[in-house]
Amino acid sequence: MSDAPLLEIKDVTVEFATRRGIVRAVEQINISLTKGETLGIVGESGSGKSVTSYAVMRILDRAGTIANGSVVFSGIDVREMSMIFQNPRAALNPIRKVGRQIEDVLKQHVLADTRDIKEKAVEMLRQVKIARPEERYHAYPFELSGGMCQRIVIALALACQPRLLIADEPTTGLDVTTQKSVMDLVVELTRARGMSTILITHDLGLAAAYCDRVVVMEKGKIVETAMSSEIFKSPSHPYTKRLMKATPKVGGTLRGLLPDGAELSPAASMPKMSIDKTEKPLLEVRNLVKEYPRQGATKTLGELLGKPAPAESIFRAVDGISFTVGKGESVGLVGESGCGKSTTSMMVMRLLDKTSGDIIFSGEDIGSIPASEFAVLPQRKRIQMVFQDPTDSLNPRFTAVRAIADPIMRLGGISGRDALRARCEELAKLVGLPVELLDRFPHQLSGGQKARVGIARAIALNPELVILDEPTAALDVSVQAVVLNLLQDLKDSLGMSYLFVSHDLNVVRLLCDRVIVMRTGKVVEEGTAEEVLGSLKAEYTRELLTAIPHPPL
Amino acid sequence: MNSHSRISSVSAVARAPKVAIAMKPVEAAGSAQTSGLKAVLRQTKYVISENPITGFAFGLFILLAVAAIFGPWIVPYDPLASNTAQALKPPSWQFWFGTDQLGRDIFSRVVVATRLDMTIAVTSVALVFALGGISGIAAGYFGGWIDIVVSRLADMIMAFPLFVLAMGIVAALGNTVTNIVIATAIINYPLYARIARAEANVRREAGFVMAARLSGNSEWRILFTQILPNVMPIMVVQMSLTMGYAVLNAAGLSFIGLGVRPPTPEWGIMVADGAGYIVSGEWWIALFPGLALMLAVFCFNLLGDGLRDIVDPQRRT
Structure with missing residues (x-):
């Protein structure tokens, strides 16, 4: 990839002013992203992965500042970056029809005039693969499922034709099957538009499956950057290894999740209680039914x-x-x-x-x-x-x-x-x-x-x-x-x-x-x-x- | 580079909670060393240093408390003794706030009146907290008919202009201090019931409530031991804010001749007494009790704002 990077984060340090002094959430981060590339940022809570994306979007809390370094984005147009969040329902206005919300974005960015705005909004809904888009144009967020809401948010994020999409745990609250369809959709749409994507997630498997490159963060620092095809085969940093070991997978055992030499709880060394398995079952549930009146x-x-x-x-x-x-x-x-x-x-x-x-x-x-x-x-x-x-x-x-x-x-x-x-x-x-x-x-x-x-x-x-x-x-x-x-x-x-x-x-x-x-x-x-x-x-x-x-x- | 304009309209939502979550481990590590009273003192000290106005309000509150408790012993003159030879004297070194038409020292009367006004405010707020707070929590937690009764009762009271309702209650029940307290409590009822109901309602399905049920707590026990402590902080803030309103309400009722009767020193009556003299130039009779009233209301409102900062964990960054 000989192109100049689309986004370059150089030596960025983000600090938060708290009552007990300054806390560094992110330290000396270097990330570069080329056009059309999909990058995964993986880390556990508190690793600074979200803060990094906020620094890029410039939406840090008022207590947070970029103390050092620079974020260079080689954009020309003003509508360059969009972001999708973990909780799609919170990102949508609950009392406005979803079609209208897409129109708002189109209007904001002067991408449509009054004659064709509805058509374009419906077209956006069609692109994010919402069935019966003309009908769903009139739906309110509460009438749609979580996966559907996340599709709407993706439509909103893509409506302004950005060149970079930042997805912050976009599928964490969703079921696995919904997660798969939402992620497939994101990858398909961004590929088709030649967009770059940053996927922020705690799930190493998800990042490796959908991203070209993976950045692993721990305690505000980048510990490893590798192509996703490489990282599972030969993780180099001990933290990445530990993370991979702890992720439940096919053929693994419970003990295998723990890092080597991990301390077990005192319960592990206690004698096992012998149980007579031939006894009558402890709990028996028969033809259990629960009915609710439909709303x-x-x-x-x-x-x-x-x-x-x-x-x-x-x-x-x-x-x-x-x-x-x-x-x-x-x-x-x-x-x-x-x-x-x-x-x-x-x-x-x-x-x-x-x-x-x-x-x-x-x-x-x-x-x-x-x-x-x-x-x-x-x-x-x-x-x-x-x-x-x-x-x-x-x-x-x-x-x-x-x-x-x-x-x-x-x-x-x-x-x-x-x-x-x-x-x-x-x-x-x-x-x-x-x-x-x-x-x-x-x-x-x-x-x-x-x-x-x-x-x-x-x-x-x-x-x-x-x-x-x-x-x-x-x-x-x-x-x-x-x-x-x-x-x-x-x-x-x-x-x-x-x-x-x-x-x-x-x-x-x-x-x-x-x-x-x-x-x-x-x-x-x-x-x-x-x-x-x-x-x-x-x-x-x-x-x-x-x-x-x-x-x- | 102009970064803000780059953000699409979706982005601004829901970022605050995320950052708060990111900051949590830091908070946990820091506050872990202290506990109990020490932590409360530290938090108070922090809020006061962050917001000196809260410190000022706290100082005013102490002043009011001292006047209310020790008032009768520290004033220079008997607040009830009239001395027509000294009537309508302007403020001087002898009479700091001047004297009224009967020659009574206004400074002494203003200080002594603090106790009565504070007593009315404190008892009415305590009463409305007990009635409105508990019934509101029950309404929010149990729902059903308790909720219907409490909510409709609150709506009914809200339907009246509140001060007129208070006047009506005092006029109907009789002209006593007890009835002022009752009237003030009744007109504040909807506020307390609604806040408590909303706060309890969001917690009725919380995990810790279910866990308490599994632990063998009865529903009423859960209400008092699990829900109430969580609703308490916001209620304390509300109590401080209504305290100022209760003082104003009591003084207002006395001003129009309901409730406390002359010659008892009370800020509302004193303002009413002095009102007639303003046109003839004796401004001090109404000004000083009015000022005391204003300071008291001011103090409780500022204190309420400060308390909100102390109890609101969102502000603890």
């Missing part, structure tokens, strides 16, 4: 007239599913968003009432107990849960020890300050949380530490069944590796059963004995992890697996 259905008038609600006014989130979880077994519940896996877990958790069906927990039909009464029953302590978002699931006003102690105080039957504290410390040690962190508030803990607090709280009452609701979805891969290992060790030493709810097949494969694949409220496929993920009987499972970005090897 906007005119039910009140029908009710007044005494007519039964029409069938299409009811939405079945969970449509007659049955499965069992044995003692000491971990079962994965897999599916894309909206497939009913979370609704199922909430019903088993007894936080949500079922419409019909049975939930039998060690011989007792707990499904018939209303969710509102379940909280104070003794059965409560036998089923616990680890939540998806470790930040959201901890009360910001409570210290870690207070959060862990809460279930013990209510249901644990341990009284006295010292006994309580001792039990909390014991739990903290078990999950590998340093005891001195117990008195901190959630905002003073890292994501991995918060996840550990959540796990400690869930196992505080020695539950028999723990529901794990995407426990690692909000974590970096290296933290995910540690947490997954911890969960496995805890299960083995405490003899718990897991119901693992996830969209990530690679993670499920590592942790679960059996896998249940769900789609639109029904079970598509069920079997041991090897059976389901190895043979790929059901088409849907195959679709899910192939959508996971595969780096060129």
Whole structure:
């Protein structure tokens, strides 16, 4: 590539003025991008990858400044760079029709006049492969799915005909199949227009699959730059190696995710609980159904007239599913968003009432107990849960020890300050949380530490069944590796059963004995992890697996 | 190079939270060493040094508190004793704020009145916090009929011009200080109920609330131990802001002859007393109590703004 670079970032250092002095978010960054090239910037949270892109776009927070270096962009026109963000819904105006929003951009950049502006907006929608674009022109963002919204945002970003597109985690909130179609679209459109793209992501696999070149960042510094075809074959920097090792992949093991010589949690060295697998299943779910009234259905008038609600006014989130979880077994519940896996877990958790069906927990039909009464029953302590978002699931006003102690105080039957504290410390040690962190508030803990607090709280009452609701979805891969290992060790030493709810097949494969694949409220496929993920009987499972970005090897 | 014009219209949205996330580890590392009271003191010191006006407001607040607590013992004259020989004297070294038509020392009356005005403000705000705050949180958390009752009640009160409503309540219930407190609390109810409802509503489905349910907490327990502490900061800010309004409201009612009766020293009555004398040149009778009133309102409003900075973690960069 003999062309002069389109974008050149030279020795850029970005500093943030904080109360405790200046913090360097990015240090001495050098990146150059040629015309038509796709560059991936990969790093974990706090690596400075987003800040780099903000520096390029000149949209740094008022506390941040480019302290050193220069960003040279060899552009002539004013509409040169566009950016797409992680949360497409937040980037769209919720009360304006999407077609209008595209027209706004066209108008802003004087790319259309009043006669053909609508045509052009519809054409933009067609280009981002939105079906029935004339109809969708009139849609509001809330009427569209997440993937559809991201397409609209891409249309907006491309409407001003930029020469550089910066995509900041464009598919993080999306399902794998949607991620694949959105990324395919971005690559196709930018190739066709000869645009350059910077893809910012935490997923090394995604970057390697879609980019020409990959830049790996750690703690504000670039540690490695390589062609994506090379980086998987021969990563040179130890950080890249560690990152690759921690990414779950086909044929890997749980322990294999951890860096060599990593310290295991104390639970790993405890003796395994022997479990009699011939016993009756711990949890048995039979024909479980959850129905919701469809939004906007005119039910009140029908009710007044005494007519039964029409069938299409009811939405079945969970449509007659049955499965069992044995003692000491971990079962994965897999599916894309909206497939009913979370609704199922909430019903088993007894936080949500079922419409019909049975939930039998060690011989007792707990499904018939209303969710509102379940909280104070003794059965409560036998089923616990680890939540998806470790930040959201901890009360910001409570210290870690207070959060862990809460279930013990209510249901644990341990009284006295010292006994309580001792039990909390014991739990903290078990999950590998340093005891001195117990008195901190959630905002003073890292994501991995918060996840550990959540796990400690869930196992505080020695539950028999723990529901794990995407426990690692909000974590970096290296933290995910540690947490997954911890969960496995805890299960083995405490003899718990897991119901693992996830969209990530690679993670499920590592942790679960059996896998249940769900789609639109029904079970598509069920079997041991090897059976389901190895043979790929059901088409849907195959679709899910192939959508996971595969780096060129 | 002119960089800002390059950014397409999509780009400006949603960047603030991202940067905040990026800054988080830094914040965590820094504040980790301190905890509890020390951290609060440090944060307070930081806010005051960042924003000296908050410090000024805090100073004013201390002044008001001292006047309210020790007023009757530190004033030079008896606030009720009339002395017609010294009537309508302009401010001097002997009478700092001058004297009124009955020869009473205005400085002494202004200082002594602080206690009554503050008592009315504090009790009415405490009352409205207890009523509006708790019912608003319950409405936001439980929804359903509690929400309907609380929200419609708030709408109903909002439908009236608030000061006229307060007048009506005091006139109907009787001319006492207690009724001023009740009236002030009632007209502030919608504000508290709505803020508390909105704050509780966004948290009802939060992970920590579900976790509390799993821990065996009853719904009311969750309301008081999980939701309330999270709603508290914004309520404290609101309390400070309404405090100024409550002082003004109490003085306003007294000004038109409702509530506190002469000769009790009270800022509203004193302004009303002096209003008639302004045309004849005795400006000091109305000016000084009016100034005290203004300072009190000013102080609480500034303090509210400062408190908002302290409790708002978004500002902690």
